Amino acid sequence: MPSSAPLTDRLLLGPGPSNPYPEAVAALGRPMLGHLDPEFLELLDETMARLRQVFRTSNALTLPISGTGSAGMEACFVNLLEPGDKVIVGVNGVFGERMCDVAQRCGAEVIRVDEAWGRALDPQRLVDAQAQHRDARFVAVVHAETSTGVENDVAPLAALASTDTLLVVDAVTSLGGIPVEVDGWKIDACYSGTQKCLGVAPGLAPLTFGERAVARLRNRSRPPQSWYLDLGLIGAYVGGSTRRYHHTAPISMIYALHAGLGAVLAEGLEAAWQRHQQVGNRLHAALPNLGFRLIAQSGHRLPQLTSTWLPEGADDAALRKALLEQYGIEVGGGLGEFAGKAWRIGLMGHSARDRSVTTLLGALGELL
Numbered sequence: 001m002p003s004s005a006p007l008t009d010r011l012l013l014g015p016g017p018s019n020p021y022p023e024a025v026a027a028l029g030r031p032m033l034g035h036l037d038p039e040f041l042e043l044l045d046e047t048m049a050r051l052r053q054v055f056r057t058s059n060a061l062t063l064p065i066s067g068t069g070s071a072g073m074e075a076c077f078v079n080l081l082e083p084g085d086k087v088i089v090g091v092n093g094v095f096g097e098r099m100c101d102v103a104q105r106c107g108a109e110v111i112r113v114d115e116a117w118g119r120a121l122d123p124q125r126l127v128d129a130q131a132q133h134r135d136a137r138f139v140a141v142v143h144a145e146t147s148t149g150v151e152n153d154v155a156p157l158a159a160l161a162s163t164d165t166l167l168v169v170d171a172v173t174s175l176g177g178i179p180v181e182v183d184g185w186k187i188d189a190c191y192s193g194t195q196k197c198l199g200v201a202p203g204l205a206p207l208t209f210g211e212r213a214v215a216r217l218r219n220r221s222r223p224p225q226s227w228y229l230d231l232g233l234i235g236a237y238v239g240g241s242t243r244r245y246h247h248t249a250p251i252s253m254i255y256a257l258h259a260g261l262g263a264v265l266a267e268g269l270e271a272a273w274q275r276h277q278q279v280g281n282r283l284h285a286a287l288p289n290l291g292f293r294l295i296a297q298s299g300h301r302l303p304q305l306t307s308t309w310l311p312e313g314a315d316d317a318a319l320r321k322a323l324l325e326q327y328g329i330e331v332g333g334g335l336g337e338f339a340g341k342a343w344r345i346g347l348m349g350h351s352a353r354d355r356s357v358t359t360l361l362g363a364l365g366e367l368l
């Protein structure tokens with residue numbers, strides 16, 4: 001296709017990016033401002049205040065990290081870990097595995113708590129692992145495991161607050177779509193991504209650090225190995241009284257996040273959760289009628305990300321190609337051990353609408 005060809009509009013029902021809210025798209029076209037312009041700094045402050053509302057926290061250190069969700073993960077790990085530290089990671093999918101990889105690259109010893117793909121982690125097993133490794137720096141868990149469509153319970157992990165071990169939560173696929181209660185669940189560090197339930201283009205990783213995590217930053221014996229993701233340095237730009245330059249802020253993406261969060265808060269966070277739940281329930285109820293079999297453990301199924309086995313005899317690649325080319329709909333294939341056999345269907349952010357479900361079910365009805 002020639003590079004000047006018009007870009008195609010798609011209905012994005014994969015594991016992300018989702019279709020962004022119109023307000024978030026429009027904001028990308030706002031006039032450029034310098035990253036130290038008082039008007040931009042005011043908008044940045046407002047964006048951080050909106051993030052606090054969405055994360056349900058009063059944490060001062062709440063900000064958008066430059067980069068996608070993985071940058072949020074790395075920012076948590078490189079700032080909280082030092083070589084030789086011990087860390088406990090819940091693993092029941094690709095993103096738990098990625099946490100282990102990142103922790104190992106930080107020089108940490110990883111204690112894994114594994115669960116089968118498609119099943120939820122038992123939070124008590126993570127609490128018990130901490131009791132066996134009281135010197136663990138943190139317990140990390142993926143709230144919404146995008147590779148399997150499973151929700152891992154985070155609330156019971158608030159028990160870690162009475163220990164010296166911190167709680168780190170990946171909310172990349174959960175924030176804005178299902179309840180995330182940073183203060184209520186005593187989460188010490190949490191990160192997300194813009195391109196899923198927040199309904200903004202990919203490019204930023206909202207992150208929040210509570211008091212215990214900030215204390216850990218202050219008490220490090222050496223600076224984090226990543227200069228770019230050093231939260232001490234970034235904090236002096238986003239929150240410090242001097243607003244000291246660290247790296248050039250991705251201005252247009254911050255406009256977009258500001259506007260996307262505005263859309264979520266104007267709808268109401270609880271109303272947005274409810275909308276995700278309703279469309280997810282509808283899809284879960286309808287898919288078995290077309291021969292699909294839901295994968296995630298009942299009671300732990302994410303409404304915003306449905307993992308499903310394909311109908312008997314269906315050709316994964318051919319069916320996804322037909323959906324994309326004939327109907328303009330993107331769904332995601334399976335990752336890792338689910339590749340070729342399963343789909344991941346996202347109903348996130350602005351894509352989490354009844355009309356998305358109607359369109360997808362209609363297209364599948366015709367194709368199958």
Ligand SMILES: Cc1ncc(COP(=O)(O)O)c(C=O)c1O
Pocket residue numbers: 015016068069070071073095142144145146147170172173193202
């Ligand atoms: C749960 C989870 N964590 C982390 C990531 C990584 O985010 P990104 O691909 O935006 O870097 C993803 C991406 O899908 C995810 O679903």
